[in-house]
Amino acid sequence: xxxxxxVRELAREMKLADVTIVIPVSLMADRLEGLSEILDxxxxxGAEVILIHDFQDEATSDQLxxxxxxxxxxxxxxxxxGRYGGPGLARNAGLQVATRKYVVFWDxxxxxxxxxxxxxxxxxxxxxxxxxxxxxxSKKNETYRRFHISGEAFSDAFRFLAIYPGLWRYxxxxxxxxxxxxxxxxxxxxxxxxxxxxxxxxxxxxxxxPVYEYQVSGEGQLTSDPKNLVYIINSLKExxxxxxxxxxxxxxxxxxxxxxxxxxxxxxxxxxxxSKVQLLxxxxxxxxxxxxxxxxxxxxxxxxxxxxxxx
Numbered sequence: 034x035x036x037x038x039x040v041r042e043l044a045r046e047m048k049l050a051d052v053t054i055v056i057p058v059s060l061m062a063d064r065l066e067g068l069s070e071i072l073d074x075x076x077x078x079g080a081e082v083i084l085i086h087d088f089q090d091e092a093t094s095d096q097l098x099x100x101x102x103x104x105x106x107x108x109x110x111x112x113x114x115g116r117y118g119g120p121g122l123a124r125n126a127g128l129q130v131a132t133r134k135y136v137v138f139w140d141x142x143x144x145x146x147x148x149x150x151x152x153x154x155x156x157x158x159x160x161x162x163x164x165x166x167x168x169x170x171s172k173k174n175e176t177y178r179r180f181h182i183s184g185e186a187f188s189d190a191f192r193f194l195a196i197y198p199g200l201w202r203y204x205x206x207x208x209x210x211x212x213x214x215x216x217x218x219x220x221x222x223x224x225x226x227x228x229x230x231x232x233x234x235x236x237x238x239x240x241x242x243p244v245y246e247y248q249v250s251g252e253g254q255l256t257s258d259p260k261n262l263v264y265i266i267n268s269l270k271e272x273x274x275x276x277x278x279x280x281x282x283x284x285x286x287x288x289x290x291x292x293x294x295x296x297x298x299x300x301x302x303x304x305x306x307x308s309k310v311q312l313l314x315x316x317x318x319x320x321x322x323x324x325x326x327x328x329x330x331x332x333x334x335x336x337x338x339x340x341x342x343x344x
Contacts, residue, residue, distance in 0.1 A: 047079030221268025
């Protein structure tokens with residue numbers, strides 16, 4: 034049981050006192066320096082941080098325990114260890130004990146632009162938004178790309194947001210995602226969660242500064258092994274279910290574009306282990322009226338990009 038602090042009192046001095054940050058960690062031994070530095074910044078601003086160690090090796094466990102013990106007096110950093118079998122179920126364990134008004138999910142091997150994130154949370158708080166979505170930067174080798182958000186409203190920007198969803202660019206009001214869980218899938222479970230949350234959200238805020246730097250390293254990432262792509266099938270089925278229950282046109286279009294992005298990821302990777310029958314079944318899962326959106330997706334994804342290369 035995580036102790037509850039007087040959030041109102043903390044909020045007078047600390048800028049993240051109403052935020053819970055859930056971070057799943059696995060096989061990160063000797064690669065936790067960046068995470069440790071980020072923790073110092075957000076813990077110093079009063080954020081509740083829940084590290085969920087999906088246990089696979091002793092070395093990572095020992096180093097996380099050391100990081101936790103060094104910040105024990107903060108009262109806001111908590112370490113939970115277990116065998117979850119994937120980041121989605123690990124996040125569920127963190128979400129179950131989160132106590133603050135807003136919840137975010139970060140990865141343990143990326144970089145957070147904390148000053149921008151504080152500003153992002155401030156705008157979400159000021160507008161009392163159910164969901165906030167920010168810009169981000171991707172880093173591959175030494176190439177940086179900043180992914181912009183076009184427009185001021187979700188209805189203007191949903192096409193690019195569907196193609197580059199990124200769970201870590203989102204802030205969720207905890208009451209909005211009350212009762213939601215990550216499905217038991219090793220890939221695509223984050224996009225299913227986003228789809229569920231957006232369906233529930235009444236107000237969505239867009240933030241036009243990058244708050245997160247996503248490291249495309251391949252090392253230890255599930256996407257680096259094509260055999261993991263078979264898990265996308267379950268996620269596609271869940272997206273289809275949410276699509277059928279969604280009424281708002283722009284949200285339905287968002288889900289369709291997200292579906293096509295995941296589907297094309299599946300069919301363009303060799304060695305996924307997915308049969309042609311499964312692929313055909315998923316191809317027709319959303320049935321009618323999707324050819325128009327499929328063409329729009331291809332144009333959006335291959336021609337009209339919304340990122341800018343940075344030096």
